[in-house]
Amino acid sequence: MFFFTFLLFSYSQTSQQIQNATADCREILSNPVLAPLHGALEVVMKQNVSLSCHSDSGSPPVRYTLFKHSQKVSAINRTDLTPALFNLTINSASDVGEYKCKAENGIPSGEKYSRILNFTLQEPVSKPVLSSPNSQAKKGQNGTLSCLSEKGSLPITYTFFKDGQSIQPPVKMQKREAAVISVLIESSSDFGMYKCKAENRLRKNPKYSNSFNFTLAEERSNSQPLIISLGLILLLLAIGFALAILFFVIPSYKAKKFTSTRHSTGLTSTEKVEEPEDYVTYAEIEPVQPEEEYVNVSAIRRADEQENRAYATIYSKVLIRDGAQAGPLHSPE
Numbered sequence: 001m002f003f004f005t006f007l008l009f010s011y012s013q014t015s016q017q018i019q020n021a022t023a024d025c026r027e028i029l030s031n032p033v034l035a036p037l038h039g040a041l042e043v044v045m046k047q048n049v050s051l052s053c054h055s056d057s058g059s060p061p062v063r064y065t066l067f068k069h070s071q072k073v074s075a076i077n078r079t080d081l082t083p084a085l086f087n088l089t090i091n092s093a094s095d096v097g098e099y100k101c102k103a104e105n106g107i108p109s110g111e112k113y114s115r116i117l118n119f120t121l122q123e124p125v126s127k128p129v130l131s132s133p134n135s136q137a138k139k140g141q142n143g144t145l146s147c148l149s150e151k152g153s154l155p156i157t158y159t160f161f162k163d164g165q166s167i168q169p170p171v172k173m174q175k176r177e178a179a180v181i182s183v184l185i186e187s188s189s190d191f192g193m194y195k196c197k198a199e200n201r202l203r204k205n206p207k208y209s210n211s212f213n214f215t216l217a218e219e220r221s222n223s224q225p226l227i228i229s230l231g232l233i234l235l236l237l238a239i240g241f242a243l244a245i246l247f248f249v250i251p252s253y254k255a256k257k258f259t260s261t262r263h264s265t266g267l268t269s270t271e272k273v274e275e276p277e278d279y280v281t282y283a284e285i286e287p288v289q290p291e292e293e294y295v296n297v298s299a300i301r302r303a304d305e306q307e308n309r310a311y312a313t314i315y316s317k318v319l320i321r322d323g324a325q326a327g328p329l330h331s332p333e
Helices: 002-025 217-267
Strands: 033-036 048-054 062-068 072-076 084-089 098-104 129-131 142-148 156-162 172-173 177-186 193-198 279-286 294-301
Touching: 033 098, 048 062, 048 098, 072 084, 142 156, 142 172, 142 193, 156 177, 172 177
Parallel strands: none
Antiparallel strands: 033 048, 048 084, 062 072, 062 098, 129 142, 142 177, 156 172, 156 193, 279 294
């Protein structure tokens, strides 16, 4: 029994010595290198990314493990020192951030970590909007153009064009603000078609704005006073026509109607009609000419209290000669 126990102890000691001798012959791994396969740290949504992790020296076999924010993502075993490739798909903003990998080959305390690799999510620019505070401009004045893309990773570079040709150096904006330029309107050709282009680090996806044209302010400004003047003239004519009808046409029409009514009833300006009662007629002499004299006759009404009879009014023409005077005339009873 004692001999058997001695053999087991000797075997374990021999195995440990063999393992130590083997371990002494294996080389510890170098720090692994983590890098994107295509060298791009800016990614976009739905993009596939390949990461390479490998140690340049050390004894294989090697086990590579990928971490994101200290959380294990995947692990790959290699029998040699060939790189391990990790394939990722950027489905959300949580898929970007800090990545690192670990390499180990079984040697106690022989684990090695890579440097941190930080991915950033790049958002393509949206279609920019080209606008101006004043769409009208006059020759010899400056026009202002502003270009803004509401979405897209910063910085954003804006380029302005007129009729397809760049008119100023590109403007890089580090903030979400519009790029503004000033354009001198010197001739009619400066009223051409303007556009702008927006792009960020994802240069494969530039976006172009809407078209914008300045209009000549003088053309519109001259037409407005003309329209206003014509409107005022028409208004004054209408007011004058209404006043003419009120003060001239209507009074003239009333006067003609009144004269026509008097002639149709047989009345003159020297006649007066009274109710049919008793009258006393007097003659008042008025000299007219040396040879002939006429009198104007007026009738004074006298009511007969005894009889309610109507008498006719008599008008006479008296010829006066040799200074004779006529007395009062009475109506016959």
